[in-house]
Structures are given as C-alpha cells and as structure tokens.
Amino acid sequence: MNEIWQGLIKAVELIVSFDQEVMEIAGRSLVIAVTSLGLAALVCLPLGGLIHARQFRGKKTLVTLIQTLYSIPTVVIGLFVFLLLSRAGPLGGLNLLFTPTAMVIGQALLVAPILLGLTISALSGVDGLLPDTARSLGANGFQTSLVVLKEARFAVMAAVVLAFGRAISEVGVAIMVGGNILGYTRVMPTAISLETGKGDLALSMALGMILLFIALIINFGLNRIQQG
Amino acid sequence: MTLIETVGLCQKYGEHDILRDVNLKVEPGETLALIGPTGAGKTTLLRLLNLLDIPASGRLYFDNADVSRASKARQEARRRMAFVLQKPVVFNSSVYDNVACGLKWRGVMGADLRTKVDPVLETVGLSVCRDRNARTLSGGETQRVAIARAIVLEPELLLLDEPTANLDPVSASKIEELIAGIIRQRQSTVIMATHDRSHGERLADRMAVLMNGELTQVGKSKDIFASPGSRDIAEFVGAENIIGGVIIASDDGLATIDAGGRLIEAISDYPDGEEVYACVRPENIILSISASHDSERNSFSGEIASVASMGPLCRIEVDCGFPLVALVTKRSAGELVLEKGKTVHAAFKATSVHVIRRQG
Numbered sequence: 134m135n136e137i138w139q140g141l142i143k144a145v146e147l148i149v150s151f152d153q154e155v156m157e158i159a160g161r162s163l164v165i166a167v168t169s170l171g172l173a174a175l176v177c178l179p180l181g182g183l184i185h186a187r188q189f190r191g192k193k194t195l196v197t198l199i200q201t202l203y204s205i206p207t208v209v210i211g212l213f214v215f216l217l218l219s220r221a222g223p224l225g226g227l228n229l230l231f232t233p234t235a236m237v238i239g240q241a242l243l244v245a246p247i248l249l250g251l252t253i254s255a256l257s258g259v260d261g262l263l264p265d266t267a268r269s270l271g272a273n274g275f276q277t278s279l280v281v282l283k284e285a286r287f288a289v290m291a292a293v294v295l296a297f298g299r300a301i302s303e304v305g306v307a308i309m310v311g312g313n314i315l316g317y318t319r320v321m322p323t324a325i326s327l328e329t330g331k332g333d334l335a336l337s338m339a340l341g342m343i344l345l346f347i348a349l350i351i352n353f354g355l356n357r358i359q360q361g
Numbered sequence: 362m363t364l365i366e367t368v369g370l371c372q373k374y375g376e377h378d379i380l381r382d383v384n385l386k387v388e389p390g391e392t393l394a395l396i397g398p399t400g401a402g403k404t405t406l407l408r409l410l411n412l413l414d415i416p417a418s419g420r421l422y423f424d425n426a427d428v429s430r431a432s433k434a435r436q437e438a439r440r441r442m443a444f445v446l447q448k449p450v451v452f453n454s455s456v457y458d459n460v461a462c463g464l465k466w467r468g469v470m471g472a473d474l475r476t477k478v479d480p481v482l483e484t485v486g487l488s489v490c491r492d493r494n495a496r497t498l499s500g501g502e503t504q505r506v507a508i509a510r511a512i513v514l515e516p517e518l519l520l521l522d523e524p525t526a527n528l529d530p531v532s533a534s535k536i537e538e539l540i541a542g543i544i545r546q547r548q549s550t551v552i553m554a555t556h557d558r559s560h561g562e563r564l565a566d567r568m569a570v571l572m573n574g575e576l577t578q579v580g581k582s583k584d585i586f587a588s589p590g591s592r593d594i595a596e597f598v599g600a601e602n603i604i605g606g607v608i609i610a611s612d613d614g615l616a617t618i619d620a621g622g623r624l625i626e627a628i629s630d631y632p633d634g635e636e637v638y639a640c641v642r643p644e645n646i647i648l649s650i651s652a653s654h655d656s657e658r659n660s661f662s663g664e665i666a667s668v669a670s671m672g673p674l675c676r677i678e679v680d681c682g683f684p685l686v687a688l689v690t691k692r693s694a695g696e697l698v699l700e701k702g703k704t705v706h707a708a709f710k711a712t713s714v715h716v717i718r719r720q721g
C-alpha cells in the first residue's frame with residue numbers, strides 16, 4: 134500500500150515538474166493520434182458524404198458492415214498491418230514496420246469505421262429537403278454540401294472526438310506495429326503496460342493520469358457539442 | 362415574350378408517369394395559379410420549373426434559353442428564381458442568417474446584406490425574431506421565413522408551393538395577404554401551386570388545372586370556373602351538380618337534354634344524340650315553395666334530402682329525380698322554412714348550365 138502511495142506522489146511530481154520523459158511520451162502519443170485521425174477524417178468525411186448521397190444496391194449491408202467494424206479488436210488491426218508491412222508482406226519493401234508511420238496507418242484504419250459510420254448517420258439526421266431548399270435559393274453544389282455539413286456539424290464533431298479517444302488510448306496497434314521502442318515509438322498506453330510490468334509505478338501512474346485527463350477533456354468537449 | 366416555357370415536359374418516378382406532356386407558357390409579370398387535387402403532380406412540376414430535378418423528357422426554356430439539361434445554364438437560371446417549398450425547412454441558424462443566406466451565396470456581403478434583409482424581415486413581420494434560432498419558430502413564422510428568404514432575392518420568377526397549406530385560417534389569410542402584397546408591389550412573375558381553388562382565384566391572373574399529371578385546362582380564372590373543360594375539372598372547381606344526359610333536340614344553340622326523363626334546357630352547340638353532362642353551380646339554383654317561376658324552363662320539384670349549414674350559407678340537397686344541390690343564405694332558408702322532407706321547387710336558367718361532352 135505504501136508503495137502505491139509513494140508512486141502516486143512521485144507521479145504527481147513528474148507531471149508538475151514537466152518531466153522530460155513523461156512529456157515526450159505524451160507528446161508523441163498526441164502527435165500520432167492526431168495525425169492518424171486527420172488522415173482518416175480526410176478520407177472518411179467526404180466518403181461518408183458520398184455514400185450518404187448516392188443510392189446503390191447493397192448500401193444497407195455496407196453501412197451495417199461499417200458499424201460492425203466500430204468494435205473491431207485493436208490487435209486484429211495490429212495483426213493486419215503487421216502482415217502488410219512485415220518483410221514478407223506486400224508492403225514489406227517500404228521498411229515501415231516498427232515506425233511511427235506504421236502506428237499512424239494502423240490507428241487510421243482503426244478509427245476509419247467509426248468516422249465513416251458516424252458521418253453517414255450524422256448526415257442521415259439532416260432533413261432530405263434541406264439540400265433542395267439551399268439549391269432553390271441559389272446555392273451551387275459546393276455551397277449546398279457546406280450547408281448540409283454545417284447542419285450536421287455537431288454530430289460530425291462528436292464522431293471525430295470519439296475517434297480521437299479510441300486512437301489515443303489503444304494498445305494493440307501501437308505495440309504490434311510500433312514495437313514500443315524507447316524514444317521512438319513508445320506512447321502512453323504502451324509505456325504504461327511496460328513500466329507497470331517493470332515495477333515503475335510512478336511513471337505508469339503519471340501517464341495514466343494524463344490519459345485520464347485527456348479523456349476528461351474529450352468528454353467535456355462531447356457534452357458541450359451535444360448541448361449545441 | 363415568355364419568361365418560362367415547357368414543351369412536352371414529362372416526369373417519372375421509377376416506372377410511374379407523374380407528369381405527361383405538360384406545355385405551359387408564362388409571361389413576365391403574370392401570376393399563375395397551378396391548381397389540382399392532391400397527388401396531381403403540382404410539386405413535381407414546380408421542382409422541374411425550379412430546375413431541381415431533370416425531366417424524363419421534354420424541354421424547358423427560361424428567358425428563351427434551353428435549360429432542360431445543360432448544368433451551367435441551369436445554375437445561372439436558378440439564381441434568377443426562388444422557390445418556396447411545400448414543406449418549409451429552415452437552416453439551424455438565426456432568422457436573419459436564414460433570410461440572408463441566398464444573398465450570401467450570390468456574393469452580397471456586409472452592409473449591403475443588412476440593408477436588404479432588414480426591410481424584408483419588417484415586411485413579413487419577423488423583425489422581433491431577427492436573432493432567434495429559426496428552429497424555434499412556430500409553423501406560421503417558419504412559413505414567413507421561407508417566403509422572406511425567397512423575396513429578399515428579388516427573383517424574376519417566384520415559385521410558391523401551397524404557401525398557406527397546413528396553417529390555421531388566421532395565419533393562412535395573413536400569409537395570403539402577404540403574398541398579395543408582394544404580387545402587387547413587385548413586378549416579379551409568380552407561379553403558385555394550391556389545391557385551394559378560391560385561394561388561386563383571389564391571387565392569380567390565370568389558372569392552370571393539373572389533373573393526374575396532365576395539364577387539362579389553362580385560362581382566366583373566371584373562364585375555368587364558368588366553363589370547366591371536363592367532368593374532373595368541373596368537380597374540382599366546384600360545379601357540384603353534374604347531371605348526365607343525352608341531347609334530344611337542339612335549336613339555334615338552345616339544346617334540350619334528357620336527364621333520366623327530366624328535361625333540362627341549356628346553351629350548347631352539341632348535336633342531337635350527344636352524351637353530355639349538364640353542370641350547374643349550386644349558387645345558381647333558386648329554391649321556392651310554390652312553382653311561381655313557371656317562366657323558367659328548368660324548374661323541378663322534389664323533396665329536400667338534406668340541409669347542411671356552411672357558415673352564412675345553407676347547402677340544400679333536393680331529390681328531383683337526380684340530386685340537385687343548392688346554396689341559399691341562412692336567412693332565406695329560415696324564411697322558406699327549408700327542412701328535410703319538405704317539397705320545394707328548384708329552378709335555374711338555361712344560361713347557368715354549362716354543357717360538357719362525355720368522353721370515350
């Protein structure tokens with residue numbers, strides 16, 4: 134018990150003193166998560182808009198499939214990207230395995246279904262006559278898309294925030310394709326799992342607290358968004 | 362000079378023909394009412410005129426330019442019109458922003474925007490709600506936002522789809538006054554769909570009757586009411602008495618119609634043997650207790666089958682071998698003691714009868 138107590142005190146010290154190792158790991162986590170999120174959003178938001186706007190056969194099945202992938206285990210994505218990037222894999226020649234880039238790819242794939250699916254449902258919440266109303270008042274195609282997106286902005290933002298939460302807190306992809314290399318691919322969740330095993334409770338708890346703090350901010354943000 | 366013209370316009374949804382061969386010409390400055398029962402295709406036609414949908418076939422000209430398909434011309438033409446949809450949808454922003462958006466899309470900014478939007482908000486009586494979120498407005502207020510959004514653009518062509526439907530009578534008449542004011546003040550051309558024929562009659566110069574996807578009659582309001590072109594139109598424009606019969610004699614424009622043994626005289630040029638409908642508007646039927654109007658040829662006695670009150674009027678159905686509906690004021694109904702079962706004489710002039718040929 135004493136050990137835990139001391140670890141906690143030391144963890145707080147690490148945070149308030151802006152300990153270099155803690156800050157570096159937290160910073161790397163944020164950069165990787167934001168990059169993968171940005172990448173996924175760049176593809177998934179317009180794609181979601183397209184899927185929403187078009188009528189085609191199998192659309193319902195596709196949406197169900199996307200929704201199923203919301204809860205795909207992180208290690209499955211990790212395994213998939215590992216196989217893709219490993220020496221013998223189709224993209225093995227790029228030498229990307231155990232790099233931050235590999236982690237970005239993995240996390241982008243991980244959050245893509247959430248972004249895509251929630252964008253589609255955000256857009257289907259918008260009145261179908263809204264685009265026609267905009268066009269009837271003289272909006273061109275681009276202006277009309279903006280109107281629809283703006284109308285769904287709260288739901289789309291909620292999707293982005295949720296996806297960010299999943300990216301920054303996952304372990305499976307980070308450890309399998311990042312490798313938890315000190316100073317290179319070590320991020321908060323992987324550092325916590327390693328340091329706890331090694332017995333460095335202070336560092337684990339400091340990183341855990343930062344993760345919790347980020348989760349708190351995310352939740353706060355989500356609530357603000359949902360209240361409009 | 363025509364502002365908008367359709368040539369053989371057709372529209373389909375899936376395999377269903379919704380509009381068939383619609384030919385319509387509208388002059389600048391004219392107000393046209395598009396009337397027809399629900400499901401006739403009014404909204405479908407307005408959506409085509411506003412270039413929201415592409416027609417299945419046929420051509421559409423706006424200001425003499427072909428805008429049937431070419432997308433660049435369509436966007437330009439659409440910016441010269443405004444369409445108030447049947448179901449008004451407001452954007453999730455302030456009333457002011459809702460009314461300003463069309464101008465913003467046309468590149469109007471800053472002070473110019475304000476000087477245009479504020480007076481329009483005043484006109485529609487929404488100045489007090491200027492900064493409220495438009496989603497919090499009542500149905501009538503929402504409808505006014507939708508109209509304001511359109512008229513602030515000063516469109517050359519204003520399309521209105523049932524602007525007073527789904528509103529209580531007071532709000533509806535306010536909106537109607539607003540539209541009448543706009544029509545008077547601005548020189549813009551208006552096409553307005555409505556299934557309320559009296560509404561169309563009050564506001565429009567000309568009417569187009571749409572039945573089952575076909576434009577069955579276009580003309581001055583009073584002509585359509587006086588001489589509907591078919592049985593469907595006659596029913597729709599309120600000629601409640603539509604009596605089937607055969608012309609048995611005609612003499613210099615005056616025809617005698619045999620309606621199940623009773624003879625009706627009417628003005629008509631159809632030849633003997635022609636199967637026709639004789640249409641008489643209920644307000645043109647005179648009821649009396651004694652058959653004093655012997656001079657009138659079309660005089661029939663019968664029992665009152667029903668009496669129904671309609672505001673200041675009474676709707677009285679008399680069974681004269683065929684049912685005949687008359688509209689009389691409450692006062693004269695009281696004086697004549699018109700009650701169910703009483704025998705009365707119903708009379709109308711030969712000139713009040715409009716004869717339609719039976720089709721097929």
Ligand SMILES: Nc1ncnc2c1ncn2[C@@H]1O[C@H](COP(=O)(O)OP(=O)(O)OP(=O)(O)O)[C@@H](O)[C@H]1O
Nearest residue numbers: 374379397398399400401402403404405406447556
């Ligand atoms: N998107 C659509 N898909 C299939 N059928 C449609 C569609 N829109 C309209 N219809 C059909 O087309 C016909 C004409 O519809 P429309 O809305 O033009 O009628 P309307 O004259 O405006 O009627 P109302 O007075 O009720 O508004 C109706 O039978 C309707 O069911």
Ligand SMILES: [Mg+2]
Nearest residue numbers: 403404447522
């Ligand atoms: Mg309609």
